Amino acid sequence: MLDLVFPPHCVGCGKVGLSWCQHCLQELSQQPLQPHLRELPPMSGIIATAPHEGKLQEAIHALKYYGVTELATPLAQRLFTCLQATNWTYDTIIPVPLYITRLRERGYNQSQIIGLKLAEALNMPLVPTALERQRQTTSQVGLSREERAKNVDGAFRAASNMVTGRRILLIDDVLTTGATLLACAAALFDAGAIAVYGITVTAARY
Numbered sequence: 001m002l003d004l005v006f007p008p009h010c011v012g013c014g015k016v017g018l019s020w021c022q023h024c025l026q027e028l029s030q031q032p033l034q035p036h037l038r039e040l041p042p043m044s045g046i047i048a049t050a051p052h053e054g055k056l057q058e059a060i061h062a063l064k065y066y067g068v069t070e071l072a073t074p075l076a077q078r079l080f081t082c083l084q085a086t087n088w089t090y091d092t093i094i095p096v097p098l099y100i101t102r103l104r105e106r107g108y109n110q111s112q113i114i115g116l117k118l119a120e121a122l123n124m125p126l127v128p129t130a131l132e133r134q135r136q137t138t139s140q141v142g143l144s145r146e147e148r149a150k151n152v153d154g155a156f157r158a159a160s161n162m163v164t165g166r167r168i169l170l171i172d173d174v175l176t177t178g179a180t181l182l183a184c185a186a187a188l189f190d191a192g193a194i195a196v197y198g199i200t201v202t203a204a205r206y
């Protein structure tokens, strides 16, 4: 009944029908890889597959806020292809966690479902329980680099039994300053990880 009054629209182009139409799916698959590398010690490397704009930005928005979870598959495919061109060595994949109340609101962690598809493609374990967000951090939007770092400082805790001696690949949707990945990495190193890499679908201009 609600569908008749408010028919679903494609989040990508607004066309009535699916929440992500075939045309947008095809357009998404054609977005070129434009790898963006960032050096943020003590992390061993950070890479994003393209700038946060256009169809990729729309796809992340649809996955994150409109429940179009099937977009995790083409987005994970981008991460997979991008990783093939690196010489990174890692043995454990961990998504950047949401705080429990945010997870309950959304019903899923977008980085975790991308990570799950990537882990399947790499035939490696995804260990989402290894890292926990201990408190709700306010939105990073509109904050300066310093404010962002302060906002997420100490926000994460890692389980040493799952990360000691491991080389970790962190998964997130969007890279901005890298403050979130660095805060995750600090918790992972504290818990005994020996290397931490990060990969995101897009990188925002900052």
Ligand SMILES: [Zn+2]
Binding pocket: 010, 011, 012, 013, 014, 015, 020, 021, 022, 023, 024, 025
């Ligand atoms: Zn569309």
